[in-house]
Each structure stands twice: as structure tokens, then as C-alpha cells.
Amino acid sequence: MNARIFSLVFLISVMLAGFTTLARASEVSGSALQDEIRALKQMVLELQKRIQHLEADRVKPKGAETSATMTPAAFKPAKEATAKTPADSKIVPTRSSSVKVQKTAKAIPMRGDEKPEEMGSQPPAPLDIGGHKVRVGIAGAIQADMIHDFNALGLKPGDGQAREFITANIPVGGPAADITNRTAFSPNQSYLSGWAETDTPWGPFKVYADVNLMGSTTEPEFQIYKAYGQWGWLKAGLDYTIWINQAAIPSTLDFEGPNAAPENRFTQASLKIPLRPGSEDREFFFTVGVEDAEGDMTLPAGVTPVDQFPAVIGKFSYEPDWAHIELAGLYRRLKAEGTGYDQSIDGWGVAFSGSIDTWGNDNFIWGLEYGDALGAYIQDTSGLGLDAAPVSPTHSNLRAISAFGAWGAYQHWWSKSLRSSATYGFVRLDSDFDLWPQTAGTGTYKQTQYASMNLVWSPWPPFDVGLEYLFGHRTVTNPTAVDGSTTGQDHRVQFTMRWNFGWER
Numbered sequence: 001m002n003a004r005i006f007s008l009v010f011l012i013s014v015m016l017a018g019f020t021t022l023a024r025a026s027e028v029s030g031s032a033l034q035d036e037i038r039a040l041k042q043m044v045l046e047l048q049k050r051i052q053h054l055e056a057d058r059v060k061p062k063g064a065e066t067s068a069t070m071t072p073a074a075f076k077p078a079k080e081a082t083a084k085t086p087a088d089s090k091i092v093p094t095r096s097s098s099v100k101v102q103k104t105a106k107a108i109p110m111r112g113d114e115k116p117e118e119m120g121s122q123p124p125a126p127l128d129i130g131g132h133k134v135r136v137g138i139a140g141a142i143q144a145d146m147i148h149d150f151n152a153l154g155l156k157p158g159d160g161q162a163r164e165f166i167t168a169n170i171p172v173g174g175p176a177a178d179i180t181n182r183t184a185f186s187p188n189q190s191y192l193s194g195w196a197e198t199d200t201p202w203g204p205f206k207v208y209a210d211v212n213l214m215g216s217t218t219e220p221e222f223q224i225y226k227a228y229g230q231w232g233w234l235k236a237g238l239d240y241t242i243w244i245n246q247a248a249i250p251s252t253l254d255f256e257g258p259n260a261a262p263e264n265r266f267t268q269a270s271l272k273i274p275l276r277p278g279s280e281d282r283e284f285f286f287t288v289g290v291e292d293a294e295g296d297m298t299l300p301a302g303v304t305p306v307d308q309f310p311a312v313i314g315k316f317s318y319e320p321d322w323a324h325i326e327l328a329g330l331y332r333r334l335k336a337e338g339t340g341y342d343q344s345i346d347g348w349g350v351a352f353s354g355s356i357d358t359w360g361n362d363n364f365i366w367g368l369e370y371g372d373a374l375g376a377y378i379q380d381t382s383g384l385g386l387d388a389a390p391v392s393p394t395h396s397n398l399r400a401i402s403a404f405g406a407w408g409a410y411q412h413w414w415s416k417s418l419r420s421s422a423t424y425g426f427v428r429l430d431s432d433f434d435l436w437p438q439t440a441g442t443g444t445y446k447q448t449q450y451a452s453m454n455l456v457w458s459p460w461p462p463f464d465v466g467l468e469y470l471f472g473h474r475t476v477t478n479p480t481a482v483d484g485s486t487t488g489q490d491h492r493v494q495f496t497m498r499w500n501f502g503w504e505r
Contacts, residue, residue, distance in 0.1 A: 126505060132198050137504030140192035140210075144497050145253070147186060151490040152179040153472075155442050160218030163188045164256035167448040167472035168380045170490050173482030174441055188213045188220055189255055189498075203232025214255065226265070235289075236269040242289040242313040243377060247324035248353040248365050250409035250423040252452050253468040253496045258425030259380035259450040260405030261367060262351070266291040270313075285317045295334040296376035298385035300396050303338035311347075325354035332373055334388055336398060343398040345388055347373025361413040372400035380427050380448055389433050402430035407450075417458045425450035431477045443476025443486065464498040 126135040145163070153162050157175045161184040171177040193210030207229045215221030228237025240246055244262045257263060270289025274282045290312055295305035315328030332347035349371025357363050369378070375386030381403070390396045407425040414420065428447040454468035470492040478486060 135197045135504065136195065137502065138192065138194045139500075139502035141190060141501070142499045143187065143189040145186045145189060146183070146495040147492065148181070148183045148494075149490055149492050150181060152176050152488070153182075153490045153492070154179070160184075162217050163214070164217060165254045165450070165452075165470045165472060165490075165492055166217070166256055166380065167259045167450050167474055167490075168384060168445060170448075170472050170474040170488045171482070172443050172474060172476050172488035173485035177482075177485075177488055186220070188216075189496075191225070193226075200231070204230075205232075206230045233272040233274075234270075235272070238265060238267050240264070241266050241293070241377060242268055242270050242287065242291055242315070243328050243330050243349070243351060245317075245324065245326040245328070245351075245353040245355075245367065247355040248326075248367050250365050250407070251411055251421045252423055253454050253456070253466045253494050254452060254470055254492075257379065258407040258409070258423055258452075259378075259448050259472075260369065260407040260425040260427045261379045262369065262374075262377045262405075263379050264293075264377060264382050266293050266311075268292070283318060283320050285319065286314070287317065288312075288314045293332060293376055295332075295336070295373075296382065296385055296387045297334065297336060297398070298389040299336050299398075300338070300341065300390060303336050303341050306335045306337050308333045308335050308344070315351075322357045323354060325356075327352050330371075330377075334373055334398075334400075336388075341396065345373065345398050345400045347371070347387060347400055349374045349377065349403075361419075363411050365407075365409040365411075367405075367407045369405045370403070372402050374403040374405075375401060375429075378403060378405050378427055380425075380450075381429070381445060384445060386429060386445060391433065399433065401433060404428050418455070419458075420453065420455050422453045423451065440480075441482060443482050444480040446475045446477050446486075448475070449473040462500045464496070464500065466496045466498075468494045468496070470494065 126133045147161065147163065149161065152171050153165070153169055154160075155169055155171055155176055157179060159176075161182050162169060163184070163186045189212070191210055191212035193208070195206060195208040197204055197206040199205075209227040210225050211222065212225050213220040213222060214225070215223035224238075226237075226239055228235060228239050241262055241264050244264075249261060249263060250257060252258075268289055268291035270287055272285055272287045275284040275286055276282060290310040292307070293311040294307060297305055299305065311330055311332045313328065313330045315326050317324065317326045319325075328351045330347075330349050333344060334347055335344040336342075349369060351367065351369040353365075353367035353369075355363055355365045373387040375381045375384060375388075386401050386403070388398050388400045391399050405425070405427045407423070409421055409423040411419060411421040426447070426449050429445055431444075431446045433444070450470075450472055452468055452470045454466055456464055456466035458464050471489070472492075473487065473489045475487050476482070
């Protein structure tokens, strides 16, 4: 190493020592020291670049000249980049059935499902469009599921086999409960997503959209699943409810996932505010937003729900590298109108959920929720008219239905290519109401339980092969028993093959 390089290395060492001292002092100093620290960082980066140039000149053979321009091949990496799927690629498609009007669903795995090994080198440079650097990407999966139900899973004997495991659809009696051992093949969970992002003086601006085949619960049906824009901390469009902690969605092969998770989607607008804006470690946030969550009520004939104003949601989140924990609350105002009928009720809810990294690549997920008029928000009850209902068939006064839900999951990595997830969910509603005759022959929802366990093997990173066992149990209110029965259950086995792909620039 020649004298110039030695001098530069010595200077950098001295500057780094000074930088460390200033960094410690910054805990008690003002903004002036912070500006000096940033300037020193820039100087260090520039000096490192000079060292690299000097080293290149020293080892270059005699007679070789530095070329002002180099061919693209000179910059080609030794290994082609493998694009990583964006964080919001976890898809949760909509469900549809003869009973459920609103569609909700389970998504392609998100946090906790990424492989522990590196997927490739850094992506190539962004596109240059109109003088702006634009980063773009696509991601998706081609998936095939083979599903076998040992018991019935549908409220009508003529219904097709559900492609997702909806515990609210387990019959408790009647002809549907006699149907057993059905097998189906489904490509419904295949999806495609795309995004584009550019920097602005007010923060990055990003647009995102994805489509899938989960428009129907029994047949492949195309649908636009998500579409939103995000500018800095501001977000607007169609996405999961603001109320949900997206990091607390368990990884299941089944599309629906745990019955209690509020994986519903609404048109929304929200603002996420860092609670320590001057700190480099932004771990605490407050999010506030509104969304168009229509009232999902059981109403007398001739009475219809009326939207008074959007649901209002606020939540605090703690987001260090090893966890994502949220405490959320929501408020809704529901109204119903008809000839000689005009009633309004309040809806509210609180939720506490999170995901915590444990040992190795393992993680633990949990969620708790409670409130009134949450039928449209809970995965299992959306579309069943369980936000509110008349007190009884003879008393038409509207009453909000109380609900409680809980779910938990643990994911364990047996090796770099083999993982398992165990998931449980529980939902219980206030049973002091009666939706008969609307639920005649099917029973009025009281509670359900969901459990699943899987084993997923990734022989090479883009490809997954998995096997999952699922169990569901449904209970209806005593006055609405079907053929004298108030309980029903189903066992399911699902085999999945999935090819994940992605590209970004």
C-alpha cells in the first residue's frame, strides 16, 4: 500500500473515532451536532471512493488505460438477480357464497414466510421515465390445490365444494350434513400483482394493484383484489381494513385462514404518523383513517341499511425489527330506514394483535378483538347480517350484536427449506338474538372454532409443496337447532403446489 493510501486510511480512522464521539454526544446536543455528523458521514463515503480508485490504479497492468466508458457487460453481476416479492404481495382474495354476500379471504403468505437463505443479488437500476427514476416490479404465484373434505362444508346439498375453509358454512343438520368425502382441484389462489414507485420532494409515491381468481368460492373467477396509492405516510384505495395488523396474518395453505382474523377489504384513506419524527429509529407510529364499511344487518322486510358516514379507525403500532404490535380501535354508526322505520345504532371495537420473532427464523402471531357490530369485520361472520338484528321476530327494535374473536399461530423452520405453521381461531357472538326465519334450516350463528397445521417444503426458493390438515366446528343457538342438532364439524386435507415468481427494477 503506497503512502497516499496509507494516509487516507489513517485519516478515515481518525474521522470515524471523532464520529463515534460525536454520536455519543448527540444524545445531549442540539441539531448543530447532528448536521456535523451527517457531513462527516458524507466525507467518509467520498474518501472510501477515492481509496477504491487508488487501489484500482495500483493493481492495473502497465500500459492499460482507464476507459471513460464501459460496456454494459462490464457491470453484469456474476449471478442474475432474483427479485423479492414486495411486502404487500400477501394476497387475501374475496370469498363468495350463496349465504355470504360480502367476500373476504385469505392471502398468499406475507411476514414470516420468507426464506431464511438469500434469494439473489441486488435488483438492477430503476427505469428512467421523463427524467424521473421509477422503480417497478411484478410478483405472483401459479398455484394448484387438491382439497378433500371428510364431512360436509356447505349449507345447501347442491352447492359446489368451497375452495376455502369457511367454518360458518359447516352444516349442523339436514341434508347438507349427510354429504361426505368430496374432492376438488382448484387454481383459485393463483395471483398477479404489480407496483411502481418514484421519489418526490414529499416522500416516495407508490401505486400497487393485484388480481386473482378468488372472485367465487366454488369456481375460478377473475377479480381485482387490491388497488391503492401511497404517498409518504398517506394511503388511499382498496386494501385490507385499517383495523387489521397485516403482520399478524398467519401462514396457512388454506385461503380463508383463521375464522377470527379481520381480513376484510374496504375502500379507505389513512395517514400513518411517526411518533418520534426526529429519530432515526422510527418504531412507534399512530395511524388514523376512515373506510367505507357498509352495515351488514338482518332487517325486517322493506327496511334497508343507510350509510351515514365511514367507519373511523385509529391505532398505535410498535414496529422494531423483531416485532410488529398494534392496539387498534374503531367506531361505526349504522342506520336502517323503511316505511315507518328509522333506527340507528353505534358500533365499536378494540383489537390487540402482533407478531414476534422467537428463536431462529420462528415467529409467534396472536390477535384479540371485542366489540359491538363487528359482523362485517370478522372473517367468519362477514356477509351474514351479524352487525345488528331485531331483538326478536316480534320486536323490530334494532340491536347491535356483541362479538369476541381470538387467534394465534406459531411458525417453525425445521431447516432452510422446510417449515410448519400451527393455527387456531375462535369466534363467539352474543346469542341473545334470533334471526329466524332468515336462518331456518341452517341455524343462527353462535360460535365457531378453527384449527390447522401444515408442512411446507421448498426444494428450491421459488417452488413450494405443502400438505395441511384443517378442522372446523360450528355451533348454532338452541332455538334454531336443525333436526335437533346444534353442532357440526368438518375435517379437511389440502395438498398444494405453488410456483412463486417476481421481478423488479
